[in-house]
Amino acid sequence: MKSIVDGVLKFQQxxxxxxxxxxxxxxxxxxxxxLFITCSDSRVVPELLTxxxxxxxxxxxxxxxxxxxxxxxxGGVTATxxxxxxxxxxxxxxxxxxxxxxxxxxxxxCKCLDHLPAxxxxxxxxxxxxxxxxxxxxASPAARLSSMxxxxxxxxxxxLKTHPSVALALEQGSLNLHGWVYDIETGGIVxxxxxxxxxxxxxxxxxxxxxxxxRSAQAV
Amino acid sequence: MKSIVDGVLKFQQxxxxxxxxxxxxxxxxxxxxxLFITCSDSRVVPELLTxxxxxxxxxxxxxxxxxxxxxxxxGGVTATxxxxxxxxxxxxxxxxxxxxxxxxxxxxxCKCLDHLPAxxxxxxxxxxxxxxxxxxxxASPAARLSSMxxxxxxxxxxxLKTHPSVALALEQGSLNLHGWVYDIETGGIVxxxxxxxxxxxxxxxxxxxxxxxxRSAQAV
Amino acid sequence: MKSIVDGVLKFQQxxxxxxxxxxxxxxxxxxxxxLFITCSDSRVVPELLTxxxxxxxxxxxxxxxxxxxxxxxxGGVTATxxxxxxxxxxxxxxxxxxxxxxxxxxxxxCKCLDHLPAxxxxxxxxxxxxxxxxxxxxASPAARLSSMxxxxxxxxxxxLKTHPSVALALEQGSLNLHGWVYDIETGGIVxxxxxxxxxxxxxxxxxxxxxxxxRSAQAV
Amino acid sequence: MKSIVDGVLKFQQxxxxxxxxxxxxxxxxxxxxxLFITCSDSRVVPELLTxxxxxxxxxxxxxxxxxxxxxxxxGGVTATxxxxxxxxxxxxxxxxxxxxxxxxxxxxxCKCLDHLPAxxxxxxxxxxxxxxxxxxxxASPAARLSSMxxxxxxxxxxxLKTHPSVALALEQGSLNLHGWVYDIETGGIVxxxxxxxxxxxxxxxxxxxxxxxxRSAQAV
Numbered sequence: 001m002k003s004i005v006d007g008v009l010k011f012q013q014x015x016x017x018x019x020x021x022x023x024x025x026x027x028x029x030x031x032x033x034x035l036f037i038t039c040s041d042s043r044v045v046p047e048l049l050t051x052x053x054x055x056x057x058x059x060x061x062x063x064x065x066x067x068x069x070x071x072x073x074x075g076g077v078t079a080t081x082x083x084x085x086x087x088x089x090x091x092x093x094x095x096x097x098x099x100x101x102x103x104x105x106x107x108x109x110c111k112c113l114d115h116l117p118a119x120x121x122x123x124x125x126x127x128x129x130x131x132x133x134x135x136x137x138x139a140s141p142a143a144r145l146s147s148m149x150x151x152x153x154x155x156x157x158x159x160l161k162t163h164p165s166v167a168l169a170l171e172q173g174s175l176n177l178h179g180w181v182y183d184i185e186t187g188g189i190v191x192x193x194x195x196x197x198x199x200x201x202x203x204x205x206x207x208x209x210x211x212x213x214x215r216s217a218q219a220v
Numbered sequence: 221m222k223s224i225v226d227g228v229l230k231f232q233q234x235x236x237x238x239x240x241x242x243x244x245x246x247x248x249x250x251x252x253x254x255l256f257i258t259c260s261d262s263r264v265v266p267e268l269l270t271x272x273x274x275x276x277x278x279x280x281x282x283x284x285x286x287x288x289x290x291x292x293x294x295g296g297v298t299a300t301x302x303x304x305x306x307x308x309x310x311x312x313x314x315x316x317x318x319x320x321x322x323x324x325x326x327x328x329x330c331k332c333l334d335h336l337p338a339x340x341x342x343x344x345x346x347x348x349x350x351x352x353x354x355x356x357x358x359a360s361p362a363a364r365l366s367s368m369x370x371x372x373x374x375x376x377x378x379x380l381k382t383h384p385s386v387a388l389a390l391e392q393g394s395l396n397l398h399g400w401v402y403d404i405e406t407g408g409i410v411x412x413x414x415x416x417x418x419x420x421x422x423x424x425x426x427x428x429x430x431x432x433x434x435r436s437a438q439a440v
Numbered sequence: 441m442k443s444i445v446d447g448v449l450k451f452q453q454x455x456x457x458x459x460x461x462x463x464x465x466x467x468x469x470x471x472x473x474x475l476f477i478t479c480s481d482s483r484v485v486p487e488l489l490t491x492x493x494x495x496x497x498x499x500x501x502x503x504x505x506x507x508x509x510x511x512x513x514x515g516g517v518t519a520t521x522x523x524x525x526x527x528x529x530x531x532x533x534x535x536x537x538x539x540x541x542x543x544x545x546x547x548x549x550c551k552c553l554d555h556l557p558a559x560x561x562x563x564x565x566x567x568x569x570x571x572x573x574x575x576x577x578x579a580s581p582a583a584r585l586s587s588m589x590x591x592x593x594x595x596x597x598x599x600l601k602t603h604p605s606v607a608l609a610l611e612q613g614s615l616n617l618h619g620w621v622y623d624i625e626t627g628g629i630v631x632x633x634x635x636x637x638x639x640x641x642x643x644x645x646x647x648x649x650x651x652x653x654x655r656s657a658q659a660v
Numbered sequence: 661m662k663s664i665v666d667g668v669l670k671f672q673q674x675x676x677x678x679x680x681x682x683x684x685x686x687x688x689x690x691x692x693x694x695l696f697i698t699c700s701d702s703r704v705v706p707e708l709l710t711x712x713x714x715x716x717x718x719x720x721x722x723x724x725x726x727x728x729x730x731x732x733x734x735g736g737v738t739a740t741x742x743x744x745x746x747x748x749x750x751x752x753x754x755x756x757x758x759x760x761x762x763x764x765x766x767x768x769x770c771k772c773l774d775h776l777p778a779x780x781x782x783x784x785x786x787x788x789x790x791x792x793x794x795x796x797x798x799a800s801p802a803a804r805l806s807s808m809x810x811x812x813x814x815x816x817x818x819x820l821k822t823h824p825s826v827a828l829a830l831e832q833g834s835l836n837l838h839g840w841v842y843d844i845e846t847g848g849i850v851x852x853x854x855x856x857x858x859x860x861x862x863x864x865x866x867x868x869x870x871x872x873x874x875r876s877a878q879a880v
Contacts, residue, residue: 001312001396004254005426007271008409012423015271016407023263027405028320032262034224040300042252043243043274047265051227051235054263061281062296063303073513075295076282079342080260083283083322086336092221100248102303116306122299176221185247187236189228203232206225289509289602292564293733344512348607355608375607381598382509387568388575417654434637441752441836444694445866447711448849452863455711456847463703467845468760472702474664480740482692483683483714485707491667491675494703501721502736503743515735516722519782520700523723523762526776532661540688542743556746562739616661625687627676629668643672646665 022053032058034092035084037077037156039065043184044098058084064103064152065095068125069159078163085165085175093160096180096189097153099146108133108148109141129155150199153179153192157210170213177211242273252278255304257297257376258316259285259323263404266316278304284323284372285315286345289379298383305385305395313380316400316409317373319366328353328368329361349375370419373399373412377430390433397431462493472498475524477517477596478536479505479543483624486536498524504543504592505535508565509599518603525605525615533606535596536620536629537589548573548588549581569595590639593619593632597650610653617651682713692718695744697737697816698756699725699763703844706756718744724763724812725755728785729819738823745825745835753820756840756849757813759806768793768808769801789815810859813839813852817870830873837871 016023036046037060046052046059060080067077074082084090097104103123106113107130113120123130129151138144157179160166169175179192181199190199191208200208236243256266257280266272266279280300287297294302304310317324323343326333327350333340343350349371358364377399380386389395399412401419410419411428420428456463476486477500486492486499500520507517514522524530537544543563546553547570553560563570569591578584597619600606609615619632621639630639631648640648676683696706697720706712706719720740727737734742744750757764763783766773767790773780783790789811798804817839820826829835839852841859850859851868860868 001254001398004256004270004272004277004312004314005422008269009423009426010271011269012407012409015268020407023404023407026263030262030322034221035260036224040255040278040280040304042250042276042278043246045267045274048235048267048274049228049231050224051230052224054265054268056262057224058260058262059281060260061279063300066296068296073293074338074341076286076288076297076342079336079338080283082336082338084260087322087339092224094224102250102307116299116302118294118299118302119307121294122296178221184243187232187240187243189232202225203229206229289511289599290565290568291509291511291513292561293511293513341512345510348510348602348604351604351608352611355612375602378598378601378607379509382568382595382602384568384571387595387598388571391572392575441694441838444696444710444712444717444752444754445862448709449863449866450711451709452847452849455708460847463844463847466703470702470762474661475700476664480695480718480720480744482690482716482718483686485714487705487708488675488714489668489671490664491670492664494705494708496702497664498700498702499721500700501719503740506736508736513733514778514781516726516728516782517736519776519778520723522776522778524700527762527779532664534664542690542747556739556742558734558739558742559747561734562736618661624683627672627680627683629672642665643669646669 019054022055026055030055030088032056032088032090034058034094035060035081035090036094036096037065037067038096039063039098039101039103041098041101044096044182046096049182058088058090063119064101064123064126065097065156066122066125067095067156067159069162070164081160081163082165085163085169089174091174092176092178093166094178094180095153095156095160096182097149098182099149099184101149104148104152105145108145125159126152126155128158149181153181157192161211170211173213175213176209178208179210239274242275246275250275250308252276252308252310254278254312254314255280255301255310256314256316257285257287259283259318259321261318261321264316264318264402269402278308278310283339284321284343284346285317285376286342287315287376287379288345290382290384301380301383302385305383305389309394311394312396312398313386314398314400315373315376315380316402317369318402319369319404321369324368324372325365328365345379346372346375348378369401373401377412381431390431393433395433396429398428399430459494462495466495470495470528472496472528472530474498474532474534475500475521475530476534476536477505477507479503479538479541481538481541484536484538484622489622498528498530503559504541504563504566505537505596506562506565507535507596507599510602510604521600521603522605525603525609529614531614532616532618533600534618534620535593535600536622537593538622539586539589539624541589544588544592545585548585565599566592566595568598589621593621597632601651610651613653615653616649618648619650679714682715686715690715690748692716692748692750694718694752694754695720695741695750696754696756697721697725697727699723699758699761701758701761704756704758704842709842718748718750723779724761724783724786725757725816726782726785727755727816727819729822730824741820741823742825745823745829749834751834752836752838753826754838754840755813755816755820756842757809758842759809759844761809764808764812765805768805785819786812786815788818809841813841817852821871830871833873835873836869838868839870
């Protein structure tokens with residue numbers, strides 16, 4: 001904990017002064033353009049990865065970058081998505097998985113989770129990715145995990161579309177959805193191309209979109 | 221979205237090379253020392269605020285930095301806390317609220333949330349902070365909000381103690397709980413001192429703890 | 441059932457006449473000073489144990505003297521606590537466990553509860569006591585059970601503090617919480633001393649309190 | 661609280677010695693013949709009313725003597741019923757309402773419960789009694805309340821029959837159900853006669869049963 005508190009003091013003394021103008025502007029308002037949903041994993045730092053400043057992206061982080069589908073008993077992810085879309089009016093949502101994900105490894109390797117009942121319950125929101133992935137043949141455990149991480153991103157995007165605020169914004173042409181997988185070791189990112197349902201390099205195809213807003217789609 | 225994708229490219233070309241050694245080490249393992257629970261708000265960037273590197277802190281972010289109390293139907297926060305404490309073995313949990321919080325403002329100003337049913341439901345996990353705060357007199361709406369933000373941190377710490385993994389780690393002397401409030405405009409942080417139930421400046425009292433692990437307490 | 445109906449007739453003919461004045465007063469009003477939460481167990485009779493008359497204590501009884509923590513889907517215990525604190529304004533809540541508790545025995549001895557799904561679900565509200573107790577070494581199964589009963593009382597008191605009505609009353613200095621364990625064979629009661637987190641004899645330390653109202657605490 | 665602790669001391673010094681033989685027998689076992697479900701109301705003391713000793717009746721008490729119908733998310737009442745029927749094998753269940761019930765008054769007089777959200781939610785388990793009672797004409801508010809109390813007992817008996825353990829025990833001929841209403845002022849009890857669906861005086865008709873076990877029924 002000492003390094004964290006020391007970090008705060010360092011931030012206050014050295015980093016904050018250079019950002020004080022920005023923070024003064026942000027003191028009573030925020031206007032993020034995107035909602036970024038990723039894992040709680042300590043190695044995935046969304047603002048670093050996207051080089052965004054404070055105020056730029058609204059962030060949800062939980063184990064496995066899960067988005068439960070909409071239900072009669074909505075939880076925190078659903079509430080936060082609703083707030084981001086219906087109140088803040090973000091124009092993009094990124095669901096970002098990553099390599100070496102502990103949650104996806106547990107699913108992919110059929111780990112016994114009896115001692116982690118809350119984790120086991122939470123990962124049921126990835127069941128549709130799990131059964132899709134289990135029905136395929138994989139060259140190795142590593143390939144199975146890599147595929148699981150991608151299928152999970154796809155499944156969470158499908159879940160996202162069950163949310164009323166998302167459905168409305170897609171219908172109104174004000175929201176695009178993005179599915180990314182980040183590789184910790186190389187820094188590379190692949191993005192889901194909704195038209196081909198394949199993951200492609202974001203660096204090569206920077207305009208890749210998983211689900212395009214309908215109005216824009218019609219405009220094309 | 222363009223600035224975000226541009227940011228990714230910038231990260232890959234300019235930032236990643238300097239961190240490639242760290243990321244190589246982190247490719248197949250993480251060992252964060254703390255779980256940091258804070259708001260989805262775009263202005264609160266935990267790794268910036270605490271000057272921590274990738275791999276250092278496990279992060280949960282949702283609207284209002286809420287931690288539902290443990291129940292028979294656990295959700296994402298509960299699962300992620302369980303993973304952080306029981307699997308990763310973090311030694312500290314920080315619940316960090318912040319100034320100008322939209323969720324707390326909604327509660328503090330009795331905003332009608334009928335059009336945001338998921339948000340309204342989610343914020344019920346702050347009901348105990350809400351009623352405590354509403355029963356006090358406040359000099360101004362700003363003072364009421366500021367007090368609401370602090371009471372919410374206290375309430376979420378109480379909720380956290382109902383989680384089995386947290387109760388066990390406190391009992392075993394391996395976990396401390398921290399309650400912080402971050403001021404966006406000034407960069408200041410106040411921390412809950414569990415012994416006096418007061419918030420004090422973290423810069424002045426860097427060792428402030430909300431709930432100390434039992435074994436440590438007995439050692440004193 | 442015959443002995444119960446016979447008991448009613450005996451009550452009406454022999455006991456009621458001596459209490460008719462009291463019952464006439466109580467016909468349209470009740471003003472209990474305390475909420476007493478204990479087990480459904482047939483051997484634990486709260487009014488006998490505390491020698492209280494009709495009208496004196498408000499009582500919740502269920503298997504295991506469980507108090508679920510506050511959630512967005514509150515049940516009967518939560519509703520009854522809310523009624524006792526917010527409507528009746530009780531000044532004290534006692535959570536009273538007891539020796540030889542069937543529910544705690546099931547947990548303590550890791551009994552398979554697959555054939556009792558509702559019981560198994562209900563006892564999850566004691567999970568935090570369960571994991572704390574399981575992590576300790578115990579001299580015997582009896583010692584393990586005795587410790588489980590005590591830890592369960594502590595866990596339910598923590599759960600109780602997540603309830604808004606309780607948080608408010610503690611804040612306003614109008615409510616104290618008590619944690620008791622009753623020994624059926626000897627009639628003895630030990631009470632949780634919140635300052636030391638130890639159970640002590642209530643007969644020797646009759647003013648023992650688990651959580652004291654804040655205002656009272658400040659007055660000391 | 662002082663009178664309660666004084667009561668405990670009085671119990672230990674004066675009452676317990678005369679019962680020590682009974683309590684010694686009960687130290688490690690209980691064998692109650694009936695489950696008695698009644699209100700948390702301080703004026704309704706089941707063991708006094710039925711003149712039963714410790715060990716004789718298993719007791720559930722909550723606001724409104726409510727028994728939620730069986731669902732996929734069972735709570736405390738369901739768990740306790742399951743334990744009483746499937747583990748303890750009680751032969752009778754009594755659901756006992758009472759005069760001047762605060763919960764039933766709230767329903768009967770259409771009281772606004774916005775400030776008591778948990779109570780409001782809990783009382784929805786009496787909705788079927790509420791709509792039945794509201795559809796009738798009543799001579800006075802007192803008559804409407806009295807009718808509401810009775811309809812609630814009937815509704816809770818119907819709910820009880822949705823529980824698997826109860827359905828099985830009824831089928832096997834090992835369980836009878838009883839619906840009572842207790843009058844605080846007079847000590848009188850009326851019991852639901854299942855064959856006529858009328859409430860009759862228990863003193864006059866001591867063998868009144870709401871739902872008789874099927875095997876017995878077939879034997880008649």
